[in-house]
Amino acid sequence: MIGTIARVTLKRISRGQAVWVALGISLIPVIVAMVLRQAAPASDRAEFTLDLYVVEMFVIAIVPALFVASSIGEEIEDKTITYLWSRPLPRWHVIAGKLVALAPIAAALVLVGWLLAIQIAEDRLAPLSTIIGIVAASLAVSFVAAGIGTLAPKHGMALTIIYMLLFDVPIGEIPASLQVLSITHQARLLAGIAVRGVRETDRLAPAITLAVLGGVWLAVGLWKIRRTEA
Amino acid sequence: MTIVAAERCSKWYGHVLGISDVTWKLEGGIVGLLGPNGAGKSTLIKMMAGLLRPSRGALTVFGKSPFDDVGVKRRIGYAPEHEKTWDTLTAIELVTAMAELAGVEKPKAAAERALVEMGMQDAMKRRVKGFSKGMRQRTKLATAIAHDPDFLLLDEPLTGVDPVARIDIVERIKKLGDAGKTIVVSSHVLYEIEALTREIVVIYRGQVLAEGNVYEIRKLIDQHPHRIRVECDQPHAIGAALAQADHVARLVFERGAVLIETRDPDRCYDQLAGAVLDAGITVSTLSSPDNNLGAVFDYLTGGRR
Numbered sequence: 001m002i003g004t005i006a007r008v009t010l011k012r013i014s015r016g017q018a019v020w021v022a023l024g025i026s027l028i029p030v031i032v033a034m035v036l037r038q039a040a041p042a043s044d045r046a047e048f049t050l051d052l053y054v055v056e057m058f059v060i061a062i063v064p065a066l067f068v069a070s071s072i073g074e075e076i077e078d079k080t081i082t083y084l085w086s087r088p089l090p091r092w093h094v095i096a097g098k099l100v101a102l103a104p105i106a107a108a109l110v111l112v113g114w115l116l117a118i119q120i121a122e123d124r125l126a127p128l129s130t131i132i133g134i135v136a137a138s139l140a141v142s143f144v145a146a147g148i149g150t151l152a153p154k155h156g157m158a159l160t161i162i163y164m165l166l167f168d169v170p171i172g173e174i175p176a177s178l179q180v181l182s183i184t185h186q187a188r189l190l191a192g193i194a195v196r197g198v199r200e201t202d203r204l205a206p207a208i209t210l211a212v213l214g215g216v217w218l219a220v221g222l223w224k225i226r227r228t229e230a
Numbered sequence: 231m232t233i234v235a236a237e238r239c240s241k242w243y244g245h246v247l248g249i250s251d252v253t254w255k256l257e258g259g260i261v262g263l264l265g266p267n268g269a270g271k272s273t274l275i276k277m278m279a280g281l282l283r284p285s286r287g288a289l290t291v292f293g294k295s296p297f298d299d300v301g302v303k304r305r306i307g308y309a310p311e312h313e314k315t316w317d318t319l320t321a322i323e324l325v326t327a328m329a330e331l332a333g334v335e336k337p338k339a340a341a342e343r344a345l346v347e348m349g350m351q352d353a354m355k356r357r358v359k360g361f362s363k364g365m366r367q368r369t370k371l372a373t374a375i376a377h378d379p380d381f382l383l384l385d386e387p388l389t390g391v392d393p394v395a396r397i398d399i400v401e402r403i404k405k406l407g408d409a410g411k412t413i414v415v416s417s418h419v420l421y422e423i424e425a426l427t428r429e430i431v432v433i434y435r436g437q438v439l440a441e442g443n444v445y446e447i448r449k450l451i452d453q454h455p456h457r458i459r460v461e462c463d464q465p466h467a468i469g470a471a472l473a474q475a476d477h478v479a480r481l482v483f484e485r486g487a488v489l490i491e492t493r494d495p496d497r498c499y500d501q502l503a504g505a506v507l508d509a510g511i512t513v514s515t516l517s518s519p520d521n522n523l524g525a526v527f528d529y530l531t532g533g534r535r
Binding site: 001004005007008011012015016078079080082083084085086087088089090229230 | 279301318333
């Protein structure tokens with residue numbers, strides 16, 4: 001059942017414009033990389049990772065929301081979810097099917113932008129730790145989008161982006177205990193990208209924190225979908 | 231055998247009443263749910279389809295709660311009232327997915343069968359996006375029957391369908407009934423229900439007002455003019471064809487549409503179909519803004535509500 005929902009979701013997304021819009025957004029760091037490469041002397045190349053990650057945070061905030069929150073939200077808002085709920089399948093399959101289809105696409109697009117940006121700016125492959133960090137962040141934001149998209153289907157995409165840009169990213173930049181709630185901050189720790197005032201620690205703690213943050217939002221989505229009526 | 235059993239069943243949406251204290255049993259056959267818009271028909275159908283949970287009381291289908299028991303949905307086919315569907319898919323992709331989700335072993339074959347049964351064999355590879363209202367209704371019906379359910383719930387399946395397609399869809403639904411399916415069809419237009427079955431359940435303001443044979447309610451409704459709105463490319467041609475008919479009380483022309491008030495809807499629909507075919511008129515929407523049904527129900531309740 002999850003496979004069927006994922007397959008249909010992929011088919012629908014491939015025939016819409018969301019993929020192209022997301023691709024455009026995910027390539028923004030590439031453009032920034034080109035500008036940085038042109039503007040900065042070769043000796044400053046090592047600084048680019050941090051600059052590019054700042055841009056990448058915005059991409060991570062937007063791309064998964066564009067796919068996951070809008071897909072779940074539209075399904076509920078347009079009432080096409082009634083087709084799914086009238087079938088003999090548990091409701092959580094709907095969320096799971098959407099995530100199985102869309103979260104990897106969102107992560108792949110975000111990652112492509114990152115790899116290209118690092119390649120262009122620094123003439124090298126992005127370090128594995130940054131790849132892991134970027135992918136983990138994108139997956140976690142997909143879970144956030146699933147939760148918010150289910151809670152507020154009409155404005156799921158906009159609210160996810162607002163949540164990420166006005167809450168997650170800013171608190172990640174504030175050196176306070178609240179930082180722990182920031183997906184983009186945890187992803188940065190996992191990626192091993194320098195954070196001011198924080199010594200590099202082991203990668204397990206941010207990985208677990210990201211899993212917990214994503215898991216909480218996923219649980220919210222699953223809880224809500226069980227109670228939602230069409 | 232009891233298919234549906236509602237026991238003091240109520241449903242509220244916040245402060246808005248959907249269904250109030252309904253006790254009702256459905257044993258089988260084709261049953262029409264009749265009531266004006268907002269009467270609670272769709273709420274009752276959604277509860278039977280397992281989309282809504284009763285706020286109070288109980289509703290079971292085949293002895294189980296359709297909201298809580300996922301398994302019982304294998305035996306239910308549901309065609310919703312709303313038009314929106316997965317428009318970017320083709321009809322065959324949509325119905326195949328629905329059959330697959332219902333656990334059918336060979337979903338594509340089942341989907342093809344269902345679409346052919348609904349007269350969609352020539353359009354099954356086209357995207358739903360470009361379908362007319364009639365084709366959308368047929369596709370919705372195909373999604374409902376693809377997994378061969380025992381119990382069908384069809385919410386306003388004739389809304390917006392042109393006269394020729396209407397007759398065809400009615401025949402196809404009747405055939406399903408003849409094949410032994412239990413079918414609940416909702417409409418706010420008596421004449422649509424009457425074409426399908428004699429057994430009706432009258433719903434008004436969330437309550438089952440009456441159930442049984444259609445003749446008595448029909449007598450009352452016939453005293454009130456029935457309105458039919460036809461959106462087409464030649465409204466004046468339709469007007470000309472019906473102007474002399476003694477059952478037509480009034481014709482009102484609007485931009486790209488004509489509103490007909492008739493005292494004999496059966497004859498009016500027949501003549502309308504004839505006029506459309508003779509003059510080669512393209513009808514985009516046929517609807518019955520039949521608010522006078524509400525007046526009849528008010529009369530039936532004697533103003534006690």
